[in-house]
Amino acid sequence: xxxxxxxxxxxxNLLILSSCSDMLETDSELVEFEQDNTLNHPTDSVxxxxxxxxxxxxxxxxxxxxxxxxxxxxxxxxxxxxxxxRLAAFDFSQPNKYNQVSDYYAVINNCNxxxxxxxxxxxxxxxxxxxYEYAAVKAFRAWTYLQMVQAYGQVPLxxxxxxxxxxxxxxxxxxxSDIVQVCNFFIDDLTPYALVDVPKWGTVSGYDSEHFFVxxxxxxxxxxxxxxxxxxxxxxxNSYLNDKKHPVxxxxxxxxxxxxxxxxxxxxxxxxxxxxxxxxxxxxxxxRVFDGIVSDLSNVYESTNENxxxxxxxxxxxxxxxxxxxxxxxxxxxxxxxDTIYVPRTGMSDGLFVGDLRLSSNFRQTSVxxxxxxxxxxxxxxxxxxxxxxxxxxxxxxxVYLHYAEALNRAGLPQSAMTVLKYGLCSENIALxxxxxxxxxxxxxxxxxxxxxxxxNTIGIHSIGSGDSHCNAYYxxxxxVSALGSRQDTVxxxxxxxxxxxxxxxxxxxxxxxxxxxxLMRVALRRNDPAYLAKPVSRRASTxxxxxxxxxxxxxNWYLPLK
Numbered sequence: 001x002x003x004x005x006x007x008x009x010x011x012x013n014l015l016i017l018s019s020c021s022d023m024l025e026t027d028s029e030l031v032e033f034e035q036d037n038t039l040n041h042p043t044d045s046v047x048x049x050x051x052x053x054x055x056x057x058x059x060x061x062x063x064x065x066x067x068x069x070x071x072x073x074x075x076x077x078x079x080x081x082x083x084x085x086r087l088a089a090f091d092f093s094q095p096n097k098y099n100q101v102s103d104y105y106a107v108i109n110n111c112n113x114x115x116x117x118x119x120x121x122x123x124x125x126x127x128x129x130x131x132y133e134y135a136a137v138k139a140f141r142a143w144t145y146l147q148m149v150q151a152y153g154q155v156p157l158x159x160x161x162x163x164x165x166x167x168x169x170x171x172x173x174x175x176x177s178d179i180v181q182v183c184n185f186f187i188d189d190l191t192p193y194a195l196v197d198v199p200k201w202g203t204v205s206g207y208d209s210e211h212f213f214v215x216x217x218x219x220x221x222x223x224x225x226x227x228x229x230x231x232x233x234x235x236x237x238n239s240y241l242n243d244k245k246h247p248v249x250x251x252x253x254x255x256x257x258x259x260x261x262x263x264x265x266x267x268x269x270x271x272x273x274x275x276x277x278x279x280x281x282x283x284x285x286x287x288r289v290f291d292g293i294v295s296d297l298s299n300v301y302e303s304t305n306e307n308x309x310x311x312x313x314x315x316x317x318x319x320x321x322x323x324x325x326x327x328x329x330x331x332x333x334x335x336x337x338x339d340t341i342y343v344p345r346t347g348m349s350d351g352l353f354v355g356d357l358r359l360s361s362n363f364r365q366t367s368v369x370x371x372x373x374x375x376x377x378x379x380x381x382x383x384x385x386x387x388x389x390x391x392x393x394x395x396x397x398x399x400v401y402l403h404y405a406e407a408l409n410r411a412g413l414p415q416s417a418m419t420v421l422k423y424g425l426c427s428e429n430i431a432l433x434x435x436x437x438x439x440x441x442x443x444x445x446x447x448x449x450x451x452x453x454x455x456x457n458t459i460g461i462h463s464i465g466s467g468d469s470h471c472n473a474y475y476x477x478x479x480x481v482s483a484l485g486s487r488q489d490t491v492x493x494x495x496x497x498x499x500x501x502x503x504x505x506x507x508x509x510x511x512x513x514x515x516x517x518x519x520l521m522r523v524a525l526r527r528n529d530p531a532y533l534a535k536p537v538s539r540r541a542s543t544x545x546x547x548x549x550x551x552x553x554x555x556x557n558w559y560l561p562l563k
């Protein structure tokens with residue numbers, strides 16, 4: 001991309017941070033007077049937005065690692081850096097390179113300056129010239145705030161550019177906002193721009209630039225999900241997935257599956273390689289250090305020549321347990337007869353072949369021959385093929401569907417949520433698996449274009465790695481042992497259990513991508529149950545950690561210190 005070579009105004013470098021007291025400090029030598037920096041030319045707009053993306057590169061790896069290292073799906077190895085080890089242990093007694101809140105505010109101040117100074121009234125051929133860029137930058141700002149407040153718990157909500165020491169001091173003095181306050185603010189801020197298209201720049205340095213921009217309606221769904229506005233969240237997700245111009249069905253092309261019920265020969269497919277069209281948006285990264293910010297995730301997660309094969313993170317015992325606990329089901333047809341077959345849970349050639357296949361498809365660890373005690377290279381070689389050094393995804397299709405299911409479930413529609421997991425959303429499946437009362441309650445929240453979303457081209461998310469889930473008798477909507485007093489009692493019984501299934505699916509589908517700690521946090525906060533987070537994280541290793549469990553029972557320990 002060579003983004004650092006693109007014109008970046010000096011006001012993009014205003015935020016210098018080394019401690020809490022100077023979190024919003026400005027360097028007066030870098031301040032340019034506002035009247036000298038009106039953005040009123042197309043090249044100003046393009047360069048300014050690319051400058052913001054350049055700043056987002058700095059926080060890209062961190063958004064993944066902060067959400068993954070503190071979760072339960074990976075463990076640090078002996079080769080891990082001291083910063084990663086302390087991050088995994090929730091130890092911030094010493095400075096940590098992953099705790100640099102100034103980098104988030106650098107993105108935000110870029111956005112604030114652009115929004116305050118771009119000439120939104122300028123028109124050409126009847127269209128406001130900067131309308132697309134203006135909406136895109138609002139989404140960048142909201143997305144960055146969401147990442148920051150998830151990590152820090154409470155942050156100063158600064159929406160005007162900081163140009164002077166006085167403005168910085170005023171920002172420092174304001175009361176911090178928690179995640180619900182931040183989300184509610186940006187829901188109001190973004191809603192008027194929800195249907196504005198992304199900028200049309202074509203190809204930029206070999207990238208399709210449309211993928212640079214955060215999908216506004218998906219972001220609004222996430223903000224509503226965190227804010228507890230579940231029906232609104234479901235509506236935003238549905239609006240995006242069911243868009244008349246660009247509908248986004250979840251189809252069968254991304255499955256990993258056994259192909260033969262007698263031999264169980266696994267197809268060598270990788271359902272979510274980051275080059276697939278399933279990635280909706282991403283932060284582009286540089287290919288060479290000379291050009292700017294290069295992602296270091298490969299050196300953290302994988303064996304490379306640069307790290308002498310010493311990877312720093314590896315799938316945890318907890319991740320392996322969760323994957324193996326799934327029951328893989330196959331619908332096998334011979335002539336006119338259809339059978340349901342369950343893949344055996346013992347006697348497999350590889351323990352990773354038991355249960356869900358997503359982990360085995362994405363993760364490889366092999367011994368390297370010819371190594372001795374004096375070799376500088378590790379004797380283990382690890383690869384995780386979900387990673388790409390070219391870009392860091394911000395949204396993927398399957399994870400949007402899972403957040404949609406989470407919103408539907410919490411909106412009182414557990415049958416609809418279960419349909420997302422098990423069958424796939426189309427009118428035929430909805431008619432079969434969602435009763436008339438829930439369909440009436442859901443209304444347009446579960447309405448989909450019948451010409452696009454058909455039974456032939458939709459899939460339940462669990463089927464991506466666990467076979468033909470639509471015929472799996474062990475994967476179904478939870479039912480009480482005996483009839484409860486009312487229909488609502490049954491719904492109330494089902495909601496937390498379906499939510500548990502969604503959280504498990506988020507782990508199976510989103511492992512290594514940086515979401516896990518925040519998924520656990522969101523549900524733990526919703527239920528006011530810190531053990532929902534503390535228990536799995538304390539059990540991520542082969543041996544449970546009572547110390548870590550007790551630490552995480554205090555919500556204050558979930559967040560990075562704001563310094």
